[in-house]
Amino acid sequence: xxxxxxxxxxxDGLAEEMRADESVMVLGEDVGRAGGVFRxxxxxxxxxGPLRVLDTPLAExxxxxxxxxxxxxxxxxxxEIQFADFIPPAFxxxxxxxxxxxxxxxxxxxxxxxxxxxYGAVPxxxxxHSQSVEAYFCxxxxxxVVAPSFPADAKxxxxxxxxxxxxxxxxEHKKSYRLVKEEVPEEVPEVPLDEARVHREGTDLTVxxxxxVLHTVLEVAEKLREEQGIETEVVEPRTLYPLDRASxxxxxxxxxxxxxxxxxxxTGSVSAEIAALVARExxxxxxxxxxxxxxxxxPVAGFAKPMMDALVPDAAKIEDAMLELARY
Amino acid sequence: MATxxxxxxxxxxxTEGTILRWIKAEGEEVGKDEPLCEVETDKVTAELPSPFAGxxxxxxxxxxxxxxxxVEIALLAAVGSLGExxxxxxxxxxxSAGTEAQxxxxxxxxxxxxxxxxxxxxxxxxxxxSESAAALRQRRSSPVVRRLAAEHGVEIAEVxxxxxxxxxxxxxxxxxxxxxxxQPVSEPPATAPLPGEPNAPETHHDAxxxxxxxxxxxxxxxxxxxxxxxxxxxxxxxxxxxxxxWTMVEADVSGLVALRETEKEAFRRREGLKLTYLPFVVRAVxxxxxxxxxxxxxxxxxxxxxxxxxxxxxAVDLEDALVVPVIRRADSLSLIGLxxxxxxxxxxxxxxxxxxxxxxxxxxxxxxxGSLGSVVxxxxxxxxxxxxxxxxxxxxxxxxxxDAIAVRSMMNLEVxxxxxxxxxxxxxxxxxxxxxxxxxxALEDGLR
Numbered sequence: 001x002x003x004x005x006x007x008x009x010x011x012d013g014l015a016e017e018m019r020a021d022e023s024v025m026v027l028g029e030d031v032g033r034a035g036g037v038f039r040x041x042x043x044x045x046x047x048x049g050p051l052r053v054l055d056t057p058l059a060e061x062x063x064x065x066x067x068x069x070x071x072x073x074x075x076x077x078x079x080e081i082q083f084a085d086f087i088p089p090a091f092x093x094x095x096x097x098x099x100x101x102x103x104x105x106x107x108x109x110x111x112x113x114x115x116x117x118x119y120g121a122v123p124x125x126x127x128x129h130s131q132s133v134e135a136y137f138c139x140x141x142x143x144x145v146v147a148p149s150f151p152a153d154a155k156x157x158x159x160x161x162x163x164x165x166x167x168x169x170x171x172e173h174k175k176s177y178r179l180v181k182e183e184v185p186e187e188v189p190e191v192p193l194d195e196a197r198v199h200r201e202g203t204d205l206t207v208x209x210x211x212x213v214l215h216t217v218l219e220v221a222e223k224l225r226e227e228q229g230i231e232t233e234v235v236e237p238r239t240l241y242p243l244d245r246a247s248x249x250x251x252x253x254x255x256x257x258x259x260x261x262x263x264x265x266x267t268g269s270v271s272a273e274i275a276a277l278v279a280r281e282x283x284x285x286x287x288x289x290x291x292x293x294x295x296x297x298x299p300v301a302g303f304a305k306p307m308m309d310a311l312v313p314d315a316a317k318i319e320d321a322m323l324e325l326a327r328y
Numbered sequence: 329m330a331t332x333x334x335x336x337x338x339x340x341x342x343t344e345g346t347i348l349r350w351i352k353a354e355g356e357e358v359g360k361d362e363p364l365c366e367v368e369t370d371k372v373t374a375e376l377p378s379p380f381a382g383x384x385x386x387x388x389x390x391x392x393x394x395x396x397x398x399v400e401i402a403l404l405a406a407v408g409s410l411g412e413x414x415x416x417x418x419x420x421x422x423x424s425a426g427t428e429a430q431x432x433x434x435x436x437x438x439x440x441x442x443x444x445x446x447x448x449x450x451x452x453x454x455x456x457x458s459e460s461a462a463a464l465r466q467r468r469s470s471p472v473v474r475r476l477a478a479e480h481g482v483e484i485a486e487v488x489x490x491x492x493x494x495x496x497x498x499x500x501x502x503x504x505x506x507x508x509x510x511q512p513v514s515e516p517p518a519t520a521p522l523p524g525e526p527n528a529p530e531t532h533h534d535a536x537x538x539x540x541x542x543x544x545x546x547x548x549x550x551x552x553x554x555x556x557x558x559x560x561x562x563x564x565x566x567x568x569x570x571x572x573x574w575t576m577v578e579a580d581v582s583g584l585v586a587l588r589e590t591e592k593e594a595f596r597r598r599e600g601l602k603l604t605y606l607p608f609v610v611r612a613v614x615x616x617x618x619x620x621x622x623x624x625x626x627x628x629x630x631x632x633x634x635x636x637x638x639x640x641x642x643a644v645d646l647e648d649a650l651v652v653p654v655i656r657r658a659d660s661l662s663l664i665g666l667x668x669x670x671x672x673x674x675x676x677x678x679x680x681x682x683x684x685x686x687x688x689x690x691x692x693x694x695x696x697x698g699s700l701g702s703v704v705x706x707x708x709x710x711x712x713x714x715x716x717x718x719x720x721x722x723x724x725x726x727x728x729x730x731d732a733i734a735v736r737s738m739m740n741l742e743v744x745x746x747x748x749x750x751x752x753x754x755x756x757x758x759x760x761x762x763x764x765x766x767x768x769x770a771l772e773d774g775l776r
Contacts (some may be wrong), residue, residue: 117423204499251539256472256498287470328492 003147004184007177010116011040012184013158014078021076022271024162026053028063028080028116030176031233037082038118048197051299060090064115068167069099071113072175076111076162084119084171085128091136091179097169099142108167114158120173120211126303132295134209137169138241138273144193145241147171149214152184153238156191164193171240173211180215184232196244198251202231205257205288205325208274210236213261230326242271245277252278256287257325266294288328293321330385332400338369339684345369345585346394346554347401351385357383370558372651372682382406394554416660464497476501478561480508485541507631555649566711570627574706575755576742579763581722583770584608585737591775595759599664603775605739606642606696607666609719612765613694614638614659618756622750623743624691625714632749639691641710642670644677645700651677652710654690694719698739707744714744715755739766 005310018024025048026041029134047051056063060081061076067079081087094115101111109120121130139144144166148154154172161168161179199218209217214236221232235251237243249311252258260271271292279290295311335345348366352358363375364384367502382404389401449727469477469484473496477484479559480501487504489496584605592603617624617638625634638659641652653673655661661669676682693710707716720740727736741763744754
């Protein structure tokens with residue numbers, strides 16, 4: 001079994017699906033000859049030709065609009081939005097057209113479309129290269145929104161997304177592209193698009209998290225166990241919309257102390273939805289206030305590194321929040 | 329000058345009540361003892377009489393809200409001050425943010441809110457309470473702590489708290505319950521196994537860890553009322569704490585049936601009541617308890633307390649709930665007295681007019697399951713009482729009398745009893761005493 005980082009795992013998943021199914025194709029800015037700005041699509045144009053790995057103009061509305069047209073005509077396009085920060089021009093195509101195509105045509109046309117979206121804070125990313133925009137789409141019935149945080153899951157879930165008959169937004173945290181590595185089997189077991197993953201079991205508190213901060217949460221959980229004997233249950237939703245409510249609630253009821261961590265702005269976030277779910281459905285099990293940790297409501301991580309560090313929850317902030325709950 | 333009305337303590341061990349409905353409106357006048365609102369506790373639903381005459385100035389707690397005993401629920405302007413303008417105009421529809429309404433401040437130490445909850449909005453509009461979060465944490469409990477305390481019959485105040493500001497946490501409650509001396513269920517029975525003892529030891533399911541119930545599209549979900557929740561926790565407590573054993577006898581009540589048939593018309597004319605079998609059963613039970621006082625007792629860890637009074641509870645089915653009103657000093661009542669009292673309790677139970685006194689202080693319970701057509705039942709003991717008796721329906725059956733088959737009116741009598749307190753022998757001696765009294769009844773006895 002080979003060790004792969006997140007980027008390689010996504011590349012492999014994409015190439016395998018293209019080999020297995022002729023209707024799978026890729027389109028986006030610099031995905032062809034350049035192999036993608038992050039090199040996710042490297043080598044694909046050589047292998048599959050310029051018509052299945054298509055370089056597009058610098059126009060996100062066109063990329064998603066063309067992908068919608070292709071998808072309702074029998075193709076399974078995988079569109080790449082170079083940075084999540086560039087998705088607003090495509091917003092109308094995604095939420096008004098892709099999300100409703102099946103519904104509006106009374107089930108005549110489905111829209112088997114995957115849109116890959118690299119997101120998340122990176123040093124120096126600032127206004128146009130660091131945002132977490134997933135919540136915009138988690139308010140739109142008809143879409144699926146997934147955000148795997150580990151290479152094997154990412155490979156398996158990209159395959160599931162491509163095979164899914166619905167439009168799927170596939171969020172990849174770009175800081176984890178080369179940083180997060182694990183053993184990835186050649187044949188990855190299937191991961192459905194509605195199942196959360198329990199990373200560790202615990203009795204003292206429950207943390208739900210995804211993206212880069214999930215990796216920090218797991219490190220802090222291990223540290224708290226070693227140093228203080230605090231046992232943390234950690235759950236990764238993997239799919240943000242629709243949520244695996246049953247798994248989240250089960251984990252919340254187990255400990256009665258619930259924290260949800262992401263690096264998105266807190267108000268109106270996916271974390272807010274998860275917190276509301278737990279507050280309502282796990283009320284009788286709660287032993288502490290349901291708590292969210294995320295970026296404050298200011299525009300994104302700053303260009304200056306100290307500013308970015310102050311906004312994105314780091315190990316110290318996560319540890320404080322977890323300890324406060326554990327001791328509550 | 330407005331005077332506050334507080335949530336009264338509606339019965340022993342009742343700590344809170346839910347305002348089901350305001351009967352009066354704001355601005356309306358109310359006489360002393362006139363009903364002000366309907367209050368539901370985990371024991372009864374009762375109308376709350378106004379403590380004095382006055383005019384309702386404003387309600388401090390909206391309908392459907394549960395508040396602790398002692399919390400102010402309404403402001404009444406005394407009659408003398410009628411006509412005066414209220415000091416503050418009523419502007420808020422739901423003043424003081426519901427359930428936190430005006431706790432009786434004892435240690436209202438000032439000190440601001442701890443600014444710790446991550447992601448919370450600072451300076452949000454909170455309750456009008458001047459108490460700090462730290463002070464509230466010591467007296468108020470989280471949902472899971474309250475639920476576990478109710479399930480295990482634990483007073484939260486007795487549990488040492490290790491949480492933030494000394495609050496009692498889920499783990500504290502669990503550790504406390506764990507530390508309580510528990511009687512092992514595996515005590516070998518002193519007598520031979522009883523006939524038809526159906527209860528295998530129950531697996532202890534911690535509700536906190538139970539599987540969530542999947543709700544499907546065509547399912548209906550009913551939110552549990554305070555009464556239902558109380559029944560659930562009392563029943564679970566009884567089955568968990570008291571090792572139940574069960575036994576049954578058959579009584580030939582042909583004489584009683586003849587007696588009732590003959591007397592019931594005259595009884596209805598004289599008393600205005602329907603003559604049922606229940607008072608006869610209750611009288612036989614009361615006399616049986618006098619002879620076998622161990623059935624009228626309570627388990628208290630290292631001792632058994634035999635109750636001096638015989639206060640008999642009668643289980644009444646209310647379609648969606650079960651209440652057990654109590655006939656106090658039932659041993660001092662005649663048959664007609666018992667008939668009047670049982671009729672009164674059953675009627676008031678059905679009308680929802682039981683008072684907290686009506687449902688407390690029972691020492692033994694009679695389950696009148698025969699009135700619903702049951703012929704066998706295995707009742708759950710009304711914990712912490714020692715036993716419960718079920719009187720089943722009277723049915724005509726062929727039975728063998730003097731080696732010939734005869735048609736007789738038969739009634740099954742059963743007791744479930746706490747096997748820690750007594751054994752099958754004692755239970756059957758009591759049951760046979762009850763049976764003997766019922767079988768002895770004959771036409772010529774009349775209603776004495």
